[in-house]
Amino acid sequence: MPPAGEGANLAMLDAAELGQLIAETPENIEQAFTQYETKMFPRSQAAAAQADVFLDMLLGEDTPHVLAKTLTDTLDRE
Numbered sequence: 001m002p003p004a005g006e007g008a009n010l011a012m013l014d015a016a017e018l019g020q021l022i023a024e025t026p027e028n029i030e031q032a033f034t035q036y037e038t039k040m041f042p043r044s045q046a047a048a049a050q051a052d053v054f055l056d057m058l059l060g061e062d063t064p065h066v067l068a069k070t071l072t073d074t075l076d077r078e
Helices: 006-024 029-059 063-077
Strands: none
Touching: 006 029, 029 063
16 A cells, blocks of 8 residues: 555454444344455455555666656646
């Protein structure tokens, strides 16, 4: 996960959603998990893809140039 609190945010959201689903169907925990995973996996995949891009920017082969371009592009937009 990117160092922007995304992992902690996802963990709290996951816990809240799973808890809500279990509370709604306490007699069928498997159904609660299935519903939870249907939402969780796509959301987690998106965050993981963003983290991969971010890590490559920070630790990749061309890091100094990529970081300089990113910062310059950001400042140019302001």
